[in-house]
Amino acid sequence: MDSYKWGSSKKRYEWKKEYENGIAPRDKALEDDLFGNHAHVPSGLNFAKYDSIPAKVTGQNPPKSFESFEQANLHPVMKENIALARYAVPTPVQRNSISIVTAGRDLMACAQTGSGKTAAFLIPTCSSLFSRPDLITRGSTDGRRPTAKPLVLILAPTRELCSQIFDEARRFCYRSMLRPCAVYGGAGVQGQIQQVLIGCDVLVAAPGRLLDLIERGVISLVNLKYLVLDEADRMLDMGFEGTIREIVERKGVPKDRQTLMYSATFPRDIRALAKDFLQPDYLFLKIGRVGGTTTDITQKVIWVDENEKRDQLNKILLSQPPCRTLIFVDTKRAADSLDHYLYENKFPSTSIHGDRSQMEREDAILAFKSGTCPILVATAVVARGIDVKNVMHVVNFDMAQTIDEYIHRIGRTARVGNAGLATSFFNNKNMGVAQDLTKVLQECKQEIPSFLTQYISKQLRFRDDDDDEDVSAHLSNMSLGTTSW
């Protein structure tokens, strides 16, 4: 177990004092690890189409966005790292987010899956700190127990997502003084403590493990400059809200930090709740529709009764050229059982769910990424944020129970302008999502199967897509019981 290489202990650039008066040297081996082909998700033919998606900023005096990374007011080292990552042009969420964060404003941002939200917060926050060596602290030398004092805290809902954002942070902090770290449950806590005590300026954390390390006195948030909630609507829903409040409101987080929130979906009631954490003059950015998806995904919905699902899946997998396929099921047991079935039928599959040990979870993602097991059976644990190149097909073996969950799941394919396919098995058990699903299919001009035609709307209206100032009004109407949808 000790010799296992956890995601959180991966190598990062180690700044040395002697670099202070010059330029930090390159580290060729690390550069290959961070920016080599294996780490690169090439943008697709439809990348240019991002420009046609309307971007809207709501709030007082928003700063102007910019056209190219060159025009943005970024540190030269950050510009080099962006070039190494092969990002030629910023996506719309990056253009707007970088200028808003650089202008010192709080932000709630909503943009489609796979459109570069991670870099939209890492680039401006880290870049602004590259020129602030005065803020960086390292363990005390006076014999007292050292405490890590991060300047940037990124909270994310799953261990896999923390590990992935940590990888991005290792890229964007390359050749800088900032040392990124990740803490999340399941992985060896001692190794994580060792790492944060060496130096921890950018911390990617799952809420539970972070709270534990704050309570042990290993991490203190008193120096925080930026608080980022990735998958913010998930971080503020019932499962996490209490822990987030505990961390943000009762653990010494400075009131004058900047707070940034990102997601592809943002239900109106959660947006209203999110205001508790934002400055009153925060800006609300939406690229396209809140909760919308990309037209680069071909969405197929087919009727399949429960007892026919396995046969149907078998047929689909055999009828398509072998490609990286992610299959979602509802429960941990279903994941185990379907993985077993596929394995017995000689498909190269593996599976991931919350009852697996963290070692098994990291191994499953690695096998899927490397292509050793190009079929991954998963529960919702990888529905959000996970970015694996060339996922060509997402199958909802068990249909998602909410439209937002559906949007995140199918968003594992067709990332950064690539095309992808999502096939959903639908039957009597899924009628609860029929109306919202039909709207999404209509909006994206997808084929609507005969069993959904009764839900076709003459006028498409989406309840989460109003601008942010409407949210409070909506909530008070709701409490009066006058909401009509």
Ligand SMILES: Nc1ncnc2c1ncn2[C@@H]1O[C@H](COP(=O)(O)OP(=O)(O)OP(=O)(O)O)[C@@H](O)[C@H]1O
């Ligand atoms: N400007 C860019 N040019 C090219 N590729 C980019 C650019 N920005 C981001 N990418 C790549 O796009 C992919 C998707 O980015 P990211 O995971 O941040 O998307 P996201 O919007 O957070 O998606 P999700 O909502 O699913 O979490 C990543 O592989 C990232 O490296």
